[in-house]
Amino acid sequence: MTDPREDMLRALRDAYAMERDAERLLGNHATRSTPDPEVNARIEAHLTETLANQKSLASCIDRIDANDTIQQTFPDDSPAAIETGDIVQTPDEVVRSLVNLYVFKHQEIASYTSLIAIAEANGFFETKLACETIALQQIAMADWLLDHLPAATKAYLGQGGSAALTG
Known part of the structure; x- marks a missing residue:
């Protein structure tokens, strides 16, 4: 029997690692930077x-465990500030990046759905609430990406790109 x-x-810890990957x-x-300021702002x-x-x-x-060393396991190596605009992505890179983010968002949604069930089954209700909040953010971002993929794809195709975007 598991604890x-x-x-x-x-x-x-797995969810934390996943959020680091998302970061x-x-x-x-x-x-x-993408050619679309709305995409840049949402990202x-x-x-x-x-x-x-x-x-x-x-x-x-x-x-749950005040002695856990999550911050030591994942040291803060994130940049102090994100600077944008130095490199502009080509339209095909924008589309591929948005597709990859969309797929990753669904992986996060599935993971948080499972995490919520674990928290609920074991009586970790504050954790359940925190994970539900995060899951809603992931769903909102996935929906936003889905709404914006057609326009990004059309912009790419309008610039002479190939229709083979996901391969």
Whole structure:
């Protein structure tokens, strides 16, 4: 039989690592400006949400085990500030990046859905609430990406790009 507390901590550590991966993906996109200011602004806003999610998950871990070393396991190696506009992505890079982010958002949604079930089943209700909040952010971002992929794709095709964007 597994220990519910350890199961919860393991799942939270996995979610924290996933948020660190999201930070890198979003950071890479944010440092490479797209031709669309709305896309740039939304990516940067979601990066800010992602950093807040990391803090929320670290707080959940600390509530369950004050001796956990999540910050030592994942040292803060994020840049102090994201600077945009240095490199402009080509339209095909924008589309590929948005597709990759969309897929990653759905992985996060599935992971948080599972994490919410673990928290609920084991009585970690503050953690459940925190994860539900994060899951809603992931769903909102996935929906936003889905809404904006057609325009990004059409912009790419309008500049002579190939229709084979996902391969």
